[in-house]
Structure formats: structure tokens, C-alpha cells
Amino acid sequence: MTLADRVAVVTGAGRGIGFGIAQAFCREGAQVIIGELDVDRGRDAEKRLTAQGHRARALVLDVTQAESCAALTDRVTADHGRIDVLVNNAGVFTLHKSEEMPEADWRRQIDVMLTGVFLMTQAVARGMIARGQGSIVNIASIGGMGGWPMRAAYNSAKAGVIALTEVLATEWAHYNIRVNAVSPGVVRTEMMNVAIREGLASAEQYARRTPMGRVAEVDEIADAVAFLASDRASYVTGVNLRVDGGWVPWGNLHARGFPEEVARG
Amino acid sequence: MADQAFAGATVVVTGGGRGLGFGMARRFAVAGAHVVIAEIDRAAGTSSASALRTEGLAAVFEPLDVRDPEQGPVLVEKLVADRGAIDIWVNNAGVEYNGPAETLSRRDWNETLNVMVSGTFFCAQAVARHMLARGKGVIINVASVNAFTAIEGRVAYCTAKAAIVMLTQALGVEWAKRGVRVVGIAPGVVRTELVERIIREGWASEQLYERRTPMHRLGRVDEIADAVLFLASDRAKYITAETLRIDGGWVAYQLF
Numbered sequence: 001m002t003l004a005d006r007v008a009v010v011t012g013a014g015r016g017i018g019f020g021i022a023q024a025f026c027r028e029g030a031q032v033i034i035g036e037l038d039v040d041r042g043r044d045a046e047k048r049l050t051a052q053g054h055r056a057r058a059l060v061l062d063v064t065q066a067e068s069c070a071a072l073t074d075r076v077t078a079d080h081g082r083i084d085v086l087v088n089n090a091g092v093f094t095l096h097k098s099e100e101m102p103e104a105d106w107r108r109q110i111d112v113m114l115t116g117v118f119l120m121t122q123a124v125a126r127g128m129i130a131r132g133q134g135s136i137v138n139i140a141s142i143g144g145m146g147g148w149p150m151r152a153a154y155n156s157a158k159a160g161v162i163a164l165t166e167v168l169a170t171e172w173a174h175y176n177i178r179v180n181a182v183s184p185g186v187v188r189t190e191m192m193n194v195a196i197r198e199g200l201a202s203a204e205q206y207a208r209r210t211p212m213g214r215v216a217e218v219d220e221i222a223d224a225v226a227f228l229a230s231d232r233a234s235y236v237t238g239v240n241l242r243v244d245g246g247w248v249p250w251g252n253l254h255a256r257g258f259p260e261e262v263a264r265g
Numbered sequence: 266m267a268d269q270a271f272a273g274a275t276v277v278v279t280g281g282g283r284g285l286g287f288g289m290a291r292r293f294a295v296a297g298a299h300v301v302i303a304e305i306d307r308a309a310g311t312s313s314a315s316a317l318r319t320e321g322l323a324a325v326f327e328p329l330d331v332r333d334p335e336q337g338p339v340l341v342e343k344l345v346a347d348r349g350a351i352d353i354w355v356n357n358a359g360v361e362y363n364g365p366a367e368t369l370s371r372r373d374w375n376e377t378l379n380v381m382v383s384g385t386f387f388c389a390q391a392v393a394r395h396m397l398a399r400g401k402g403v404i405i406n407v408a409s410v411n412a413f414t415a416i417e418g419r420v421a422y423c424t425a426k427a428a429i430v431m432l433t434q435a436l437g438v439e440w441a442k443r444g445v446r447v448v449g450i451a452p453g454v455v456r457t458e459l460v461e462r463i464i465r466e467g468w469a470s471e472q473l474y475e476r477r478t479p480m481h482r483l484g485r486v487d488e489i490a491d492a493v494l495f496l497a498s499d500r501a502k503y504i505t506a507e508t509l510r511i512d513g514g515w516v517a518y519q520l521f
Contacts, residue, residue: 166517173479173514185503211441212505220503227495235453235488237480238517239510246441246506249434 002230004029007080009072011063011120012090014041016189017139019048020218021087024226026054030085033076035061035120037090063090063116069123077127085229086124088117088161089139091154093191095198098152109153114160121168121179129175135229138165139221140181142244149258150200158183162240169238178237180228185244187216211246270498272297275348277340279331279388280358282309284457285407288486289355289493294322296494298353301344303329305358331358331384332376337391345395353497354392356385356429357407361459363468366420377421382428389436393445400444403497406433408451408508413516418468426451430508437506446505448496453512455484479514 008025012018013034022032026049034049034056036042042058049056059075062068076083092112094105117138128134143151144158162181169179186192186206192215195201207214224243227233242248257263271293281290281302294300294317302317302324304310310326317324327343329336344351360380362373389404396402411419412426430449437447454460454474460483463469475481492511495501510516 166519169514170479170518170520174481211438212503213442216503223500224504227500232491232495233511234491235480235484235511235513236492236509238512238514241504241509242507243501243503244507245503246434246438249506250438 001029002226002232003085006030006084006229007033007076007082008085008087008229009033009035009076009083009124010087010089011035011061011116012037014038014045014058016191017184017187017218017221018087018089019045020222021089021225022056023049023054024219024222025085025229026052026056028226028230031055031080032057033072033080034058035063035072035090037062061090061120063088063120064111066119066123069120073123073127082131083124083127084134086121086134086136087139087225087229088120088136090116091139091191093154093194095150095195095200096152097150101152106153110157110160113154113157114164117161118164125168125172125177128177129172132176134175134177135233136168136177136179137225137228138179138181139225140165140183140240142183142185142242142248145183145240145242145248165240166238173237178228178233180233180236180238181240182221182224182228183240183242183244184221185210185216185242185247187218187221189218209247209250209252210244211250214245216243216245269297270494271353274298274352275301275344275350276353276355276497277301277303277344277351277392278355278357279303279329279384280305281355282306282313282326284459285452285455285486285489286355286357287313289357289490290324291317291322292487292490292494293353293497294320294324299323299348300325302326303340303358305330329358331356331388332379334383334387337388338394341391341395350399351392351395351402353403353405354388355405355407355493356388358384359407361419361422363418363463363466365418369421374421377425378428381422381425382432385429386432389432389447393436393440396445397440397443402445404436404445404447405493405496406447406449406508408433408449410451410453410510410512410515412451412508413510433508434506441505446502448501448504448506449508450489450492450496451508451510451512451516452489453478453484453510453515455486455489457486477515477518478512479518482513484511484513
């Protein structure tokens, strides 16, 4: 039980990687707060976890609104005494050719995944600074470390999160607050299916592009987040841990190129 | 992970006779592993292994000079015969020569790269033949924050450590589909004999290290060992070709 009695807030924990993180934290003994924009989805996640005997509670959260971040923080602090761990996981994802990306789409993704991370962290960190203790894990992405066509907003936000992680880690280390990022590779979630549904990728292509030959399961990301959140990572701060089955370092000599018809000449 | 997460596992730590290497070896042993301290220094290797056995832990010393590519395969063969398998191999053996780049001797340059780059590669190659045949295994390479940030007077060390990061990527990518993970750690400044010597010789001071580190303190050997045990465990089974920094924020910090 590496997170016994820790109070942990996980944003966007209603499904996907966020839910997996909430579940892993519960198993390690934490009291988990599910921050969700979608009330029904949050409540459903809460039910699934409490049915397993875990301590989980859903609260509504819109990370793009500072007041919403403050309200959740105040509520949790009032009811549970403090917040020990914050995981900024909430995300949205769309695919567009950059020359055609609607402004609203760009703004929404930057708003949720970069500004939202900052606002939520700011709200929670004030209490952590006062107590001189805390661990924050940001869910970045291997997309934040390189060029993936048609993902200008998503990848820019994630690259921003990696830089933000480094800034906050160095700025708050002396308060005994650690700030780290995890960059998942392609994970079997609803988000993975967006590109598949649009016919821009297949599950098989993702697997073939990965040196390990398969996409990640949610648990595998959650385990890394749980490690960084715990005291076992007590000297780890400002890092971006890739959990990608070897995706980023692979040179991929036989890539098909983008767009395929142009790459082939 | 603390309890007996590595019960029955055979873990080899090169340069395991002292410093970080010994700290990792001890933690693996506490977690139930049978630890092999592979050391060039017989006295250090023997006394470290017997210190662990005195604690009731399973540890043996095996002589190993990683500069000699013939020795890795011989040790692997012996251990597989003795133990049945090798589960985890930590390439930790290292050397360091401080001095201005313009006068660094060929001997010191070659020795540094020989121990840390070629030594790491040939040990990995030797143990991987066994691990690949078995379809299972974890190789952990010890890099350093100096793989990412250069310090004056340490050109050979920095170069070698950077090479270890790419070696970890190259081997990790190549063996990913065959059950063998290759990962690295990049420790910051940790209070070991090496760091104490650097301070004693006047290359740096403790206050200097503390000021430079966002956490304002040096790392502890057990903090490095914790990260190594995580990476070695199945909790990290989708992590390969990656080097984890354990540096109190050292590399992330880029200001004055």
C-alpha cells in the first residue's frame, strides 16, 4: 500500500486512463476524488470503485474554469483535510488538417490540456505549499515529444505540459512538492479509437509502430503514475517518464510517411 | 514492492561492491532476490557479499572486469548453470577521471569509454543472449544527469553517460518484441564514495550541489534503489528504451 490514506484528486477520471489511475490509487490505499466534467460519468465511475470496496468520490470539475478548480479544492480540503496527490489527466482530442483546424477546436484543446492543467495545479498547490508537501503528476503524451500530423493542438498542449512540469518542479521543489509527467504511448482507450474511426489509423498499425508490438493497457500507465505519486519516487521531480513500449526512440526506417500518396511519390 | 517482490529472482549488479551498486544490490536482496555482486575489486566484492549474508540475505561475489568482453559470457554461463536463469542485470560499473579536456590522456579517455560504454554493451549482449532465448529479462543501465548536462572537467564521463542513454534506447527498441526490456536511470548527485572524493579533491562542494539542486539536497542511495526496483518490476512492463532521472530536479532546472 504505497498510497495508504493519501487524498488524491484525479481529473477526468470517469473513464480511460484517468479511471485506471483512480482504480490503481484505490488499490494502493488512497482516498480518491474523481474530478469529472460529465456528472453522470463521474457518478458511474464512483459507483464502480465503491462497489469494489474502495474509497472513491466523484465531484464535478471543469478544469478550464478557475472557480470550478477552487470549488473542488475547497470541498475536498473541507471534507478530507487536504490534497496529497493531484493527477492532471483530463483531456480532449480531435484530428484536423492544420490548415483546416477550426479556431474553436484549437482553443478548446489548449484550454483543457494546458491552461486547465495550470489552473487546477495552481488551485491545489496553494494548500500543498502551505503544508509543505505534495506530489503532482501530469499526463502528457509521446505526442508532446514529436511531430504527429493533424494533431497540432493536442501535441502543442502536451509539449506545453512537459515544459510546465519542469517549471513547476524547479519552482516548488523547495516546498517539498514534486511535479512529474508521464507520457503514455498509444493506449487501448476511447481516445485511441478516434483516429481509427476516422480511418486514419488502425489498431494494427499502432501495434506495428511500437517496438513492443502492442499498444499499452490502461493499467500499465496507471502503475507508472502510482509510482511517481508515491514516496518511492521521493527524489524524482521534473521528469517526463515515457511509458511507450519504445515508441519515441525508434527510428522506424520503414515508415509509410505522411500523406501516404505523397510519401510514395 | 518492499516485501518479497523479487523472491527467487537472480539479480546481477556490476560494480555492486560499493556506492550505488551496493545500495541497489542490497535492496534487491531485501526484496527476496538472490544477488550477484559482480566486481573487479575482490576485497570490496567479497566484503559486500558477506555483509549482506550476515543480514540473512542471499548474496554472492563474482569477479568481473567489464573491460574484458570475454568475461561477461563466462559469468552468464556460470550463473545460468548455478541458478537456472538470470532475471535482472544492472550495468552499474563505472569510472571517472576529472581533468581539463585539452589535457585528458588517451588512457583516461579510453578507459572511461571502455568501462562504461563497451563494458555496458558487452555485458548486455552476453546476458541478453540468455534472456532472449528465455523470452524474459530486464537490463538496467546506470546513466547520470551528466548524460543530459555537461560539467567542465568531465568530458569522458559525460560522453560515456550520454552514450549509455542511446545504448539503452537502441537495445530497448531492438529487443522490445522478445520479452527483454532495457531501461536506464540517471541519478543526480548522491552521497557515495565517488561524490565524497569529488568534494575532497575540491572539484565541487556539498553546498554547491545543494544550491544547484531544486530540492536543495543530495539524493540518498535508497531513493535511487527504489526507482531501480520499480523499473525492474512488472509494474514497469510497458517501459522500455527509457531512462528515468532521479535527480531532485537537476536537469529540469535551467536558470542561474
